Amino acid sequence: MPYRLTALGTGYLGATHAACMADLGFEVLGLDVDAEKIARLSDGDLPFHEPGLEPILRRGLESGRLRFTTSYEEAADFGDVHFICVGTPQKRGEFAADVSYLDACVDALAPQLVRECLVVGKSTVPVGTAERLADRLVKLAPAREGVDLAWNPEFLREGFAVQDTLHPDRIVLGVRSERAEKIMREVYASMLGEGVPLVVTDYATSELVKTAANAFLATKISFINAMAEVCEAAHADVKQLSLALSYDERIGGRFLNPGLGFGGGCLPKDIRAFMARAGELGVDQALSFLREVDAINMRRRARMVDLARELVGGSFEGCTVAVLGAAFKPNSDDIRDSPALDVAATISDQGASVTVYDPAAMHNARRVRPDLKYGESALDAARDANVVLLLTEWDEFVRLDPEELGRVVRTRNVVDGRNALDSEQWRAAGWHYRALGRP
Template identity: 80%
Template sequence: MPYRLTVLGTGYLGATHAACMAALGFEVLGLDVDAAKIARLQAGELPIYEPGLEDLLQQGLASGRLRFTTSYQEAAEFGDVHFVCVGTPQKRGEYAADTSYLDAVIESLAPHLDRECLIVGKSTVPVGTAQRLADKLAELAPARELVELAWNPEFLREGFAVQDTLHPDRIVLGVVSDKAEKVMREVYQPMLAEGVPVVITDYPTAELVKVAANAFLATKISFINAMAEVCETAHADVKDLSLALSFDDRIGGRFLNPGLGFGGGCLPKDIRAFMARAGELGADQALTFLREVDAINMRRRARMVDLARELAGGSFRGCTVGVLGAAFKPNSDDIRDSPALDVAVTIGRQGGQVTVYDPVALDNVRRAHPDLGYAESALDAARGAHVVLLLTEWQEFVDLDPEALGQVVARRRMVDGRNALDAEVWRAAGWHYRALGRP
C-alpha cells in the first residue's frame, strides 16, 4: 500500500511539493496554521505565482488525492511520511536564520505521533538543526523510536519549481537508518526510475548541501558583477568578457550574466545564515569571502541608481522614471529582497516620480509600497518618462519595440539593469542606452 504523505507548511515550497506529489499518485494532506491560506488552496487558488502549479493543484483536488487542513491531529493520523516545508527567514537585525517555525511544527505534530512514521525536513537550515529536531521528536512523540527523521533539502528555482520537483537534478537524503532510506527511495521511485542521482549521507552533510550550493551560485553571480565594476572603470565590455569566459568549460556560462545582482527569499538570507552558523561553529574564517560576495551584490543596486541619476541629468527632482520589473526575477511574483524594487523605492525617496510595471508582481508591490506609481503595461509605465529602467528581465521587456516605446517617453534614455537588450538596436532607434559594466 503506497505511503500517505503530509506537507507541513504550504508556502512556496510546501504548495509545490504537495501538488507535485499528488500528481505522482500519492494521497497528500497539506497543513498550515493560516486558515485563510488553507481555504484558498482548498478552493484551488494559489497564493503565489508559479507557472504550471495552479493546474496541478486543481487536478490534485479534483482527483481527491490532495486536500488541506489546519489540524495537526488530523495530519498525524493521516500521514506515514510528513514533509516539513516551513520557512527559515533571516532574524531581524541579525544574519542568523530563524528556525522557530520549524520548532513550532515539531512541537505541534510530535505529541500526536503514536505510530511508526517518518518526518522529512526540506527546509534550508543551519547545520546541526536536524539532530536537534530528531532529539526533540524522540522526547515528545508517544511512539518514541518508531518516529524517525530524515533530511531532504529542496533545490527549487522559482519559475521552474514544478519541473525541479518532478524531475530534479539530484536527490540528497540525510538518514540515520536503512529503514528511512528505504522509505525515501520508495517515495521518490518515479524520479529514481528516470535515473536521477541520489546521494545518501548524514544529517550535517545534507544540511550543508543547499547552503553550499547557494553560496557557490551567489559567488559566481557576484564575481561577474565585480568584473562589471572593473569594466566600467577600464572602459571594457562585461558582456563580451562574460561570453569569452563562458567558453571555458571549467567556468561555463550559466549564472555568469552581469547585471543588478541576486535577490529573492533564498540566496541573500541563506548566505548570511551560512556565515552566522560558521561563526557559531568556530569556522567563521572559512566564509569571510561571502561578506564581499554580499557587498558586491548590494553595490550593484547603488550603481544602478547612480546610472539612472546620471541619465536624468544629475538629480531625480522633477524627473519621471519608468520602471520595468519589480519581481526579483522573471516568471515570479516574489518581491522579497528584490533588487528591482529596491532601486525603484530608492529613486522615489530621492525625489523621482516613479511608475512601475511588472507582469505578475504588481499586487504584491502595491501592498508593500502604496506610495509608488503603477501602470498596467510597459508603455504606460514609460509614458512621459525622462528615463526608463529595465530591472527584471521579463521576456515581454526584452521583446519591446524601441521605436514604439520611444513614441511615448519624454526622452529616449534607457538604463538596462540586466544587460538583456540589444544595445545596438536601441541606439539605432535614437536611445541613449546605458547598462551595468558596459561602455
C-alpha cells in the same frame, strides 16, 4: 499500499511539493496554520505565481488525492511520511536564520505522533538543526523511537518549481537509519527510476549541500558583477568578457550574466545564515569571502541608481522614472529582497516620480510600497518618462519595440539593469542606452 504524505507548511515549497506528489499518485494532505491560505488552496487558487503549478493543484483536488487542513491532529493521523516545508527567514537585525517556525511545527506535530512514521525536513536550515530535531521528536512523540527523521533539502528555482520537483537534478537524503532510507527510496521511486542521481549521507552533510550550493551560486553571480565594476573603470564590455569566459569548460556560462544582482527569499538570507552558523562553529574565516559577495551584490543596486541619475542630468528632482520589473526575477511574483523594487524605492526617495510595472508582482509590490505609482502596462509606466529602467528581465520587456516605447517617453534614456536588451537596436532607435559594466 503507497505511503500517505503530508506537507507541513503550504507556502511556495510546501504547496508545490504537495501538488506535485499528488500528481505522482500519492494521497497528500497539506497543512498550514493560515486558514485563509488553506481555503484558497482548497478552492484550487494558488496564492503565488508559479508557471504550470495551478493546473497540477486543481488536478490533485479533483482526483481526491490532494486535500488541505489546519489540524495537526488530522495530519498526524493521516500521514506515514511528513514533509516539513516551513520557512526559515533571516532574523530581524541579525544574519542568522530564524528557525522558530520549524521548531513550532515539530512541537505541534510530535505530540500527535502515536504510531510509526517518518518526518522529513525539506527547509533550508543551519547545520546541526536536524540532529537537534531528531532528538526532540523522540522526546515529544508518544511513538518514541517509532518516529524517525530524514533530511531532504529542496533545490527549487522559482519559475521552474514543477520541473525541479518532478524531475530534479539530484536527490539528497540525510539519514541515520536504514528504515528512513528505504522509505525515502520508495517515495522517490519514480524519479530514481528515471535515473535521477541519489546522494545518501548524514544529517550534517545534507544540511550543508543546500547552503553550499547557494553560496557557490551567489559567488558566481557576484564574481561577474565585480568584473562589471572593473570593466566600467577600464572602459571594457563585461557582456563580451562574460561570453569569452563562458567557453571555458571549467567556468561555464550559466549564472555568469552581469547585471543588477540577486535577490529573493533564498540566496541573500541563506548566505548570511551560512556565515552566521560558521561563526557559531568557530570557522567564520572560512566563509569571510561571502561578506564581499554580499557587498558586491548590494553595490550593484547603488550603481544602478547612479547610472539613472547620470542620464537625467545629476538629480532626480522633478523627473519621471519608469521601472520595468518589481519581482526579483522573471516568472515569479516574489518581491522579497527584490533589487528592482529596492532601486525603485531609492529613486523615489531621492525625489523622482516613479511608476512601476511588472506582469505578475503588482499586487505584492503595491502592498509593500504603496507610495510608488503603478502602471497598467510597460507603455503606461513609461509615459512621459525621463528615463526607463529595465530591472527584471521578463520576456515581454526584452521584446519591447524601442520605436513604440520611444513614442510615449519624454526622453529616450534607458538603463538595462539586466544586460538583456539588444543595445545596437535601441541605439539605432535613438535611445541613449546604458548598462552595468558596459561602455
